[in-house]
Amino acid sequence: MKNALVIAEYNPFHNGHAHQLRELKEVHGFDHVIALMSGDFVQRGAPAILGKYRRTELALKGGADLVIELPVSFVLSGAGEYASAGVQMAKALGVVNCLAYSCEDPAFFSEGNKDELSRVLSVLTDEPEAFREALSRSLKDGNSYPKAREEALISLPELKILKTQIEEVLRKPNNLLALSYETALRLFAPGLSSLPLERVGSGHAEDTIGEDCSSGHAIRTHIKEGRDLASLKRSLPKDSFLSLSEAKEADALLYTDDFTELLKYRLLFDPHPEACQNVTPELADKLRKHQNHFGTLTELAFLLKSRDLTLTRIRRGLFPSSWS
Numbered sequence: 001m002k003n004a005l006v007i008a009e010y011n012p013f014h015n016g017h018a019h020q021l022r023e024l025k026e027v028h029g030f031d032h033v034i035a036l037m038s039g040d041f042v043q044r045g046a047p048a049i050l051g052k053y054r055r056t057e058l059a060l061k062g063g064a065d066l067v068i069e070l071p072v073s074f075v076l077s078g079a080g081e082y083a084s085a086g087v088q089m090a091k092a093l094g095v096v097n098c099l100a101y102s103c104e105d106p107a108f109f110s111e112g113n114k115d116e117l118s119r120v121l122s123v124l125t126d127e128p129e130a131f132r133e134a135l136s137r138s139l140k141d142g143n144s145y146p147k148a149r150e151e152a153l154i155s156l157p158e159l160k161i162l163k164t165q166i167e168e169v170l171r172k173p174n175n176l177l178a179l180s181y182e183t184a185l186r187l188f189a190p191g192l193s194s195l196p197l198e199r200v201g202s203g204h205a206e207d208t209i210g211e212d213c214s215s216g217h218a219i220r221t222h223i224k225e226g227r228d229l230a231s232l233k234r235s236l237p238k239d240s241f242l243s244l245s246e247a248k249e250a251d252a253l254l255y256t257d258d259f260t261e262l263l264k265y266r267l268l269f270d271p272h273p274e275a276c277q278n279v280t281p282e283l284a285d286k287l288r289k290h291q292n293h294f295g296t297l298t299e300l301a302f303l304l305k306s307r308d309l310t311l312t313r314i315r316r317g318l319f320p321s322s323w324s
Contacts, residue, residue, distance in 0.1 A: 036086050050253070071085070
């Protein structure tokens, strides 16, 4: 029996997700697909638009055979920790044969590119001294970790021949996550195979509603801006469209700024945010400086943003679910 696992958010469950589940069963012959899903918060540092139980129901109706929650402490972490937790949970289940994922450039992660990918993964898993030194220099220059890692990789003589490929791959969000999955598989579950699939529909960060397959970001933006929901019918399975329509009517959809007052309360009564997950001493100092000078959580995130602190990393630290 062949079982695949996907690590997903389904925020919300849309046609692209349904297509992936069908492809795994009908094209690649998997008997079952297990979804390891984020709960009420997602990896980019935001609440899911619908609650985890409703999203689980929609995933099961859309083709998943089992949905398991990825704990929030791993969800609100960087891509490396997120992927490592997912891969180790897949291995621990004992019934998973393959980790499947969608990305922008599946050819880079495919069996046909095994030699080139292996060279990159060897550096990321073994972390030779030259790589660590280059990474440290780039971080000290004020670059974010993803940018510093990219610069460190292409600085190595053995990877310079792949410079163009690495630069193209590491500047696309799903490719970045794919690289984290492959690195985690090599470190923690070398017995599991992987299957890179081509991402269908609009890009991860595109706002445009497509003909029949739009990104989760585009769908959430469309709803938040109060546009006509009817235009989303082509991008969503029927059950997802109905759930979003009902939740919108009941004013039950969640957005980042809905947590503003809770965050203000925590900042008022918690003098040591640096003790919380994802809050570095530098970020804690900035929080204390700005805690009385922002209107919404989104405004605060932009106040805290710097060259070395991305908005996503900041938001992961701001959500009270990580303050334990």
